[in-house]
Amino acid sequence: MTPNTSPYLSPNKMLNWSKKNLFSSWVNTIMTVIALIFLYEVGTFFLNWAIFKADFINNFRGETITDRTFCSKNIEVGQHGACWAIIFVRFHQFMYGFYPVEEAWRVNLVYAFLPFALIGVLFDKLPLRRVFLYFTFAFPFIAYFMLYGGPGLSVVATNKWGGLLVTLFLGVTGIALAFPLSILLALGRRSNMPIVKSICVVFIEFIRGVPLITLLFTANVMLPLFLPEGVKPDNLLRALVAVTLFQSAYMAEAIRGGLQAIPKGQIEAAQSLGLNYWQTTRKIILPQALKIAIPPIVNTCIGLFKDTSLVLIIGLFDLLGIGRAALSDITWTKLYYEVYVFVSLIFFIFCFGMSRYSLYLEKKLKTDNS
Amino acid sequence: MEQNFIRKLIFDEKTRALLIQTLVIGIFAVLIYLVTKQTAYNLEKRGIGTGFEFLNIAAGYDISISLIPYDSNDTHLRAYFVGLLNTLMIAVCGCFLATIMGFLVGIIRLSSNWLFRNIAYVYVEFTRNVPVLLQIILYYTILLHLPKVKQSIIIFDSFYLSNRGLFSPAPIFKDGFSVVIGSLIVMIIFTFFLKKFLKKKQELTGKQYPIFLINSALIIFIPIIFYYLMGMPLEFDHPVMKGFNFKGGMVIRPEFLGMLFGLSIYTAAFISETVRSGIISVSKCQREAAQAIGLKANFIMRLIIIPQALRVIIPPLTSQYLNLTKNSSLGIAIGYADLVHGFGGISLNQTGKAIEIMLIVMSTYLTISLTISFFMNLYNKAVQFKGNI
Numbered sequence: 182m183t184p185n186t187s188p189y190l191s192p193n194k195m196l197n198w199s200k201k202n203l204f205s206s207w208v209n210t211i212m213t214v215i216a217l218i219f220l221y222e223v224g225t226f227f228l229n230w231a232i233f234k235a236d237f238i239n240n241f242r243g244e245t246i247t248d249r250t251f252c253s254k255n256i257e258v259g260q261h262g263a264c265w266a267i268i269f270v271r272f273h274q275f276m277y278g279f280y281p282v283e284e285a286w287r288v289n290l291v292y293a294f295l296p297f298a299l300i301g302v303l304f305d306k307l308p309l310r311r312v313f314l315y316f317t318f319a320f321p322f323i324a325y326f327m328l329y330g331g332p333g334l335s336v337v338a339t340n341k342w343g344g345l346l347v348t349l350f351l352g353v354t355g356i357a358l359a360f361p362l363s364i365l366l367a368l369g370r371r372s373n374m375p376i377v378k379s380i381c382v383v384f385i386e387f388i389r390g391v392p393l394i395t396l397l398f399t400a401n402v403m404l405p406l407f408l409p410e411g412v413k414p415d416n417l418l419r420a421l422v423a424v425t426l427f428q429s430a431y432m433a434e435a436i437r438g439g440l441q442a443i444p445k446g447q448i449e450a451a452q453s454l455g456l457n458y459w460q461t462t463r464k465i466i467l468p469q470a471l472k473i474a475i476p477p478i479v480n481t482c483i484g485l486f487k488d489t490s491l492v493l494i495i496g497l498f499d500l501l502g503i504g505r506a507a508l509s510d511i512t513w514t515k516l517y518y519e520v521y522v523f524v525s526l527i528f529f530i531f532c533f534g535m536s537r538y539s540l541y542l543e544k545k546l547k548t549d550n551s
Numbered sequence: 552m553e554q555n556f557i558r559k560l561i562f563d564e565k566t567r568a569l570l571i572q573t574l575v576i577g578i579f580a581v582l583i584y585l586v587t588k589q590t591a592y593n594l595e596k597r598g599i600g601t602g603f604e605f606l607n608i609a610a611g612y613d614i615s616i617s618l619i620p621y622d623s624n625d626t627h628l629r630a631y632f633v634g635l636l637n638t639l640m641i642a643v644c645g646c647f648l649a650t651i652m653g654f655l656v657g658i659i660r661l662s663s664n665w666l667f668r669n670i671a672y673v674y675v676e677f678t679r680n681v682p683v684l685l686q687i688i689l690y691y692t693i694l695l696h697l698p699k700v701k702q703s704i705i706i707f708d709s710f711y712l713s714n715r716g717l718f719s720p721a722p723i724f725k726d727g728f729s730v731v732i733g734s735l736i737v738m739i740i741f742t743f744f745l746k747k748f749l750k751k752k753q754e755l756t757g758k759q760y761p762i763f764l765i766n767s768a769l770i771i772f773i774p775i776i777f778y779y780l781m782g783m784p785l786e787f788d789h790p791v792m793k794g795f796n797f798k799g800g801m802v803i804r805p806e807f808l809g810m811l812f813g814l815s816i817y818t819a820a821f822i823s824e825t826v827r828s829g830i831i832s833v834s835k836c837q838r839e840a841a842q843a844i845g846l847k848a849n850f851i852m853r854l855i856i857i858p859q860a861l862r863v864i865i866p867p868l869t870s871q872y873l874n875l876t877k878n879s880s881l882g883i884a885i886g887y888a889d890l891v892h893g894f895g896g897i898s899l900n901q902t903g904k905a906i907e908i909m910l911i912v913m914s915t916y917l918t919i920s921l922t923i924s925f926f927m928n929l930y931n932k933a934v935q936f937k938g939n940i
Contacts, residue, residue: 202665209664216666376572380579390920391913392880394891399913402905406593407586487682494883501685517692525681525689532680 231522234262267516268523271507275523278343278498284335287327288346294320295353303538321357339417343498345527347417351489351499352531355424356482362425363432368462370433371440381433388430393488396423401495420492424485431481439474440466472546479539483532490528500524590906597903605902606631612897614888616804627898634890635915641810641889642876642919648815649875650868653822660827671823678820684881686817691809691885700796709789711797717808720787721801727784735774742766806887810879818875822868829864830856861934869927873920880916890915 203213268275277288298320301313328346330336342350369381388396400423404414414422443466451461471478493502504520507513594601606628613623618636621629659671678686695714698704703711703718711718742765749760778785790800833856841851882889883896895912899905 202663205663212662212664212667216664216670219670220666374568374572377575380575387913387917390917392877392891392916394880394883395895395909395913395916398891398895398899399909402899403909406590406905409589410593483680487680490682490684491881493684494881501682501688505688517689517696521685521689521692525685528682528685529677529680533676536676536680 230263230518232262236262236264236266263519263522264516265519267507267513267519270513271503274503274507275344275500277346278503279341280337280343280346281341284337287334287337291324291327292349294323295349321354339415342417344500344503347492347497347499347502348486348489350417351421351424351492352482352486354421355428355485355489358421358425359428359432359485362429363436364467366429366433367436367440370437385430385433388427389434393423393427393491394494396427397491397495399423416495416497420495420497424489424492427488428481428485431484432478435477435481436470436474438477439470439472442473443470476539476543476546479535479542483535483539486532486535487528500527599903601904601907603907605898605904605907608902610898611901612893614893615886616807616888627894627902630898631890631894631911634888634893634895637882637887637893638876638879638889639919641807641814641879641882641887644811645814645818645875645879646872648811649818649822649871652815652819653871654826656819656823657826657830660823661830675820675823678817679824683813683817683878684884687809687813687881688884690812690816691805694805694809694812701792709787711790714805715796716802716804718790718797718800718802720789721799723786723788725784725786727781730781731774731777731784734777735770738770738773742769745769806882806885809885810882810887813881814875814878817878818871821871821874825864825867825871826860829860829862832863833859858934865927865931865934869924869931872923872927876919876923877916 204210273280273282273285277285280288297313298317301307301310301317304310307313326334328337328342328350329339366381366385369377370385372378372381397420400419401416404419404422408414447465447469448461451465456464489499490501492499493505498506501524504524508517508520607626609624610627610630611623612630614621614630614633616637617633618640619629619633621633656671656674659667660675662668662671694716697712697714700711700713700715703713705711709720746762746766749762749765753759788799788801790797790802792798837855837859838851841855846854879889880891883892886892890912895908899908902908
């Protein structure tokens with residue numbers, strides 16, 4: 182008897198597959214039935230709510246949507262379909278916050294070029310990677326100029342920023358600033374100098390031992406106390422400081438894991454060639470350690486991206502904050518699930534994307550080493 | 552001479568280390584001096600004194616959930632303890648529920664049934680890729696939009712679920728119940744030694760005893776016998792509908808339930824992943840070898856697979872417990888009266904003692920974190936390989 186090796190799906194193959202995976206025993210068959218009933222119930226409920234019984238924008242064609250009464254079917258929440266009108270009406274806020282409508286193209290431009298700034302960092306076998314990396318280093322300055330304004334562009338204060346813009350700003354900038362800091366912390370923690378080492382250990386363990394929300398509170402309440410009178414960092418900057426410090430401690434631990442995985446022989450070999458500490462670290466240790474540490478680093482980045490939602494507690498309007506603000510608008514109340522489902526979907530897309538990337542890297546590293 | 556000194560500074564490792572460390576200390580000292588001076592100046596200008604006397608002033612605000620008696624005339628110190636207990640309560644309940652759910656989902660993810668496996672997979676991916684704060688708010692919103700009190704969902708005739716929380720019967724302990732509890736504790740200690748004794752006997756004689764059965768029978772039945780001997784000293788106060796609300800019984804508020812669901816559903820997704828990878832990490836040969844010497848299926852699981860899987864599971868499980876405890880500080884978003892909400896929020900706003908209060912709150916969380924990792928490390932040592940390291 183030869184096994185069926187045809188790559189195409191044949192009815193026979195499908196039957197075999199389902200016999201093996203769904204109906205291998207009585208218990209298994211009962212489980213399959215339960216799962217099918219569960220899927221049917223949940224699936225029909227959700228699809229009915231989100232699509233079939235829902236109100237989309239074309240249901241209101243020709244009218245200006247002003248409030249919830251346009252959602253005819255949605256008077257009693259939870260019993261009828263969703264009313265997606267709130268998302269369409271507030272789409273600008275979800276994407277840009279209170280950024281002036283006529284200036285939104287600036288944010289769009291930054292959004293559009295963000296992938297090009299990241300691509301060089303993410304994929305090492307990219308053609309023209311060097312060019313992309315130059316762009317990566319230039320991007321923060323371009324983005325800052327585009328978003329905040331300056332000569333030739335009107336200034337948009339950061340308290341007007343919101344929604345996805347704030348979430349991405351805190352996430353991307355926090356990670357970018359934390360990366361060099363975390364390398365220093367990780368190296369410092371493994372250093373032979375007792376004072377440098379203890380400072381790094383205390384810093385890392387302290388940050389990892391307290392919740393992010395207390396750091397945000399501290400930055401919000403205490404930063405103005407620490408600084409001279411004239412200096413008044415705005416709220417977004419305060420949150421960025423807290424987020425960066427928080428992320429650097431977690432990232433440092435991920436990098437330390439990578440550093441520990443490098444055999445001592447590598448250091449000794451480098452030293453016997455006459456390389457000094459920084460040469461050894463920069464040319465021999467870090468390239469290898471960072472490669473091993475990338476998957477855990479990406480995991481801390483996913484964590485940070487989700488944690489940016491905490492800034493709503495100190496009064497910033499990130500995606501979730503904008504969603505809550507939309508719900509507190511009296512004309513749009515009761516559309517909780519629409520807003521929360523939409524916001525979770527955006528977070529899901531970004532975080533799931535990052536976790537897929539981390540999986541891809543793990544697979545790639547495995548084949549590289551074998 | 553001078554040139555030699557500079558040369559030494561740059562090229563001699565020990566001298567260089569000394570130089571760098573002196574520099575680091577110097578920078579730190581200057582920074583700390585500047586910040587303290589500036590802070591003192593700022594505080595003086597705003598008319599805020601320093602010190603911890605405020606802890607003895609009446610707090611002046613109410614706390615909705617409290618394990619110890621508290622009213623608004625009590626001090627800030629008492630408000631701190633109320634918040635601390637609430638934080639610990641949600642952390643303990645959350646860890647407990649998350650562990651059960653996580654192990655369940657982790658095992659389902661290894662099920663031979665394709666549908667079960669993938670439903671669990673979808674659950675894990677969706678919950679761990681959405682911020683826990685969003686989930687807490689979402690579950691809280693759902694809880695707040697349950698039917699009104701009059702149309703409560705009735706569970707088992709004695710639990711009433713409504714938009715004001717879960718009303719359940721409250722136990723009333725009469726005198727004599729302490730005897731029952733005492734017998735339970737005595738039995739737990741006794742079975743612990745009995746287990747050791749029977750294990751030793753088994754090692755000597757080779758005869759197997761149904762240790763688990765004997766011990767669970769002892770732990771369950773002896774307290775029940777005492778319960779009847781003492782004349783059933785436990786009664787329940789059932790919640791009764793009166794007017795617009797329930798009277799009697801006890802209520803679990805939606806804030807607590809929202810936090811509990813949010814934290815445990817989110818953390819369970821991570822725990823299930825560690826459980827799954829822990830079980831996978833036990834090599835297939837172990838199971839086959841166990842089968843070859845004729846062990847029964849449940850013995851293979853209990854004696855071979857789980858002890859080895861635990862070694863891999865415990866360290867990441869510890870960090871999940873730590874994360875859950877730290878995430879319990881998000882209660883402030885839905886008004887769960889934990890440490891950050893009451894003491895770190897309202898007390899701070901009332902007294903303006905930002906530095907003192909944040910210091911207390913942070914060191915409390917640090918203490919909790921360190922305590923959890925200390926005990927989990929002890930447990931970790933107990934389950935690790937013995938002898939060969």
